[in-house]
Amino acid sequence: MDQKIEQLKGKLIVSCQALPEEPLHSSFIMGRMALAAREGGAAGIRANTKEDIREIRAQVDLPVIGIVKQNYENCHVYITPTMKEVDQLMEVGPEIIAMDATIAARPDGSSLDEFFYQVKEKYPNQLWMADCSTVEEALHADELGFDFIGTTLIGYTEQSRHLKIDENDFEILRTILGQVKHPVIAEGNVNTPEKAKRVLELGAFSVVVGSAITRPQLITKSFTEALK
Numbered sequence: 001m002d003q004k005i006e007q008l009k010g011k012l013i014v015s016c017q018a019l020p021e022e023p024l025h026s027s028f029i030m031g032r033m034a035l036a037a038r039e040g041g042a043a044g045i046r047a048n049t050k051e052d053i054r055e056i057r058a059q060v061d062l063p064v065i066g067i068v069k070q071n072y073e074n075c076h077v078y079i080t081p082t083m084k085e086v087d088q089l090m091e092v093g094p095e096i097i098a099m100d101a102t103i104a105a106r107p108d109g110s111s112l113d114e115f116f117y118q119v120k121e122k123y124p125n126q127l128w129m130a131d132c133s134t135v136e137e138a139l140h141a142d143e144l145g146f147d148f149i150g151t152t153l154i155g156y157t158e159q160s161r162h163l164k165i166d167e168n169d170f171e172i173l174r175t176i177l178g179q180v181k182h183p184v185i186a187e188g189n190v191n192t193p194e195k196a197k198r199v200l201e202l203g204a205f206s207v208v209v210g211s212a213i214t215r216p217q218l219i220t221k222s223f224t225e226a227l228k
Contacts, residue, residue: 003096004044005095005127007043008205008206009046010099010200010205010206011042011206011207012042012043012196012207012209013044013045013046013065013068013185013206013209013210014033014037014044014045014210015208015209015210015211016030016045016046016047016052016210016214017030017039018215019053022079022215022217023216023217024216027051027052027054027055030052030055030056031052031059034059034062035059035060036166038062039160043062043206044063044170045060045063045065046066046098046208047066048067048068048069049068049069049161050068050088050091050092050226053066054092059103063135063205065095065098065208066089066092067079067080067085067098068085070085072166073109073118075105075106075107076102076104076157077104077106077129078100079101079152080097080098081099081100082106082107082115082136083122084184086099086119086123090123092125096127096128096147096148097128097129098128098130098131098152099115099116099119099128099129099130100112100117100131100153101107101131101132101146101150101185102134102153103159104157112140112142113142116128116144116145117145118153127147127148128147129146129148129151130142130150131151131152131153131187132152132153132154132156132158133152133160134154134157134159134160134172135176135179135197137185138176139176139180142179143185146182147160147183148182148183148184148205149176149180149183149184150188151173151176151186151187151188153210154210155188155189156188156189157199163166163189164189165190166190169198171204172207173186173204177202177203184203184204185205185208186199186200186204186205186207186208187207187210190207191209191211191212191219196209206226
């Protein structure tokens with residue numbers, strides 16, 4: 001494994017993202033957010049769009065998991081959904097590119113299998129992370145040959161809306177860890193230091209935390225809701 005990727009093992013990756021409708025939407029701000037994350041001890045960054053990644057790279061020398069969030073009409077897949085988004089990311093060369101690895105069809109109607117075959121053929125040396133929402137999807141992504149299996153979308157899809165990643169001491173994560181060959185990156189509602197520590201204890205390769213660190217409007221809301 002590449003030395004830069006190896007440094008993620010057992011460590012925290014901070015997701016620095018702000019969508020166009022969010023207050024902190026700005027590549028400049030995401031670059032500074034990544035700098036703050038590094039000062040806090042983060043070993044890696046997950047980021048959205050080539051513009052943000054380019055600015056983040058100017059600020060920190062940390063491995064990046066790159067995505068492009070793009071909505072397409074009549075399509076549930078929005079995390080790096082087509083080759084267009086992959087090509088954009090390859091312009092800035094993130095160490096890992098993550099994509100939706102759920103059962104949903106891509107915008108052009110193709111399956112994950114078909115799309116992944118295409119991107120692997122075009123970029124054979126790139127590392128890929130599968131953003132999954134169920135055990136079955138994780139096992140399938142593992143078989144397809146994704147380099148990293150992510151729990152990113154658990155609870156966020158129709159087929160997983162009844163699931164919570166931390167339920168029964170992270171049962172779904174433990175099930176995935178016990179059955180896949182590739183490293184598992186725990187992500188999605190890992191929203192406290194205690195949860196982050198636990199997923200690593202259970203065997204996750206690394207852990208991604210986003211909103212609980214980098215979305216101040218949501219952090220503020222958790223306080224104001226508690227005060228009602």
